[in-house]
Amino acid sequence: MTHTLAVLVENNPGVLARVAGLFSRRGFNIDSLAVGRTEDPSVSRMTIVVEGDDRYLEQVNKQLHKLVDVIKISDITRDAYVDRELVLIKVHADASKRAEIMQLVDIFRARIVDVGLKTLTVEITGNEGKIDAFEDSLRPFGIKELVRTGKIAMLRGTKSSSKNNSQKEGDVN
Template sequence: MAKHLLSVLVQNHAGVLSRVSGLFSRRGFNIDSLAVGVTEDPEISRITIVVDGDDYTVDQVTKQLNKLIDVLKIKRLEKSDSVSRELALIKVTATTQTRAEIIQIVEIFRAKIVDVSKTTLTIEASGSSDKVSALEDMLKQYGIVEIVRTGTIAIERGNKYIKVNYNEE
């Protein structure tokens, strides 16, 4: 099974996310990650969904999503034609002995420290899911207190974009 990235444009109405995620759960499809945000048009939101499955499963999900009234457009994004990122905040235990080592790891990953206390450092990291996971693995040895990850967001490269055509039937 492979991971597939779906970009779904929806009407920015209450309950839309619930209907979209409900469709997945009713069909027994697992969502690996889901991120939602308003687009350049405040009446439209983009839901970025990472789903694990074969092509048939993803095609079925897409067909079912297209039946939802608030769904305007669905596009399967290919890794080679899109840019995807994930954001994470990682709070790690930091003693006076380990603080310099942690800072060095953070710099190698081009992450940044966004909060400091006597016993912890909070790190902000963005990049591919693999990069964020690799940083998380490196920091485990110091003791991760808490972690928050956004899930993947993605956009097509270059001049390509997902346009909503209101004249389509």
């Protein structure tokens, strides 16, 4: 099963290497990882997507907790959350195809952010399903380049995964 972890870390140099190194040396696979500063500049938030059974996730969780720079881990998979990913796609678009592509862009509520002589660059945000569908529909035109930010996620409603919300938790007892 795919799990989405919201991991709060101290915004120290090397913290990404610590987390990435932990995953590789313990043989954990990362599907995607996105990282950036939070409302508190001393804290960064990583959204990590990993695939594995419960026991595997328990180890991922506990090993992450052992990193001194990790402040809090929330596995939000089973809660209601909003997730988004930003993707830029550069697609082949000579004059004959442009109208068709622009129609698709409209349907998916994407945006054209750059126009080249023979290409269009499109920006789309959304959840994984929407982005995959959009990518599939552009594929016949010829995708020259594609870049994804990785998924970011936030709990719905008043619940939050932020630092003040609680102490370091999840030490399974």
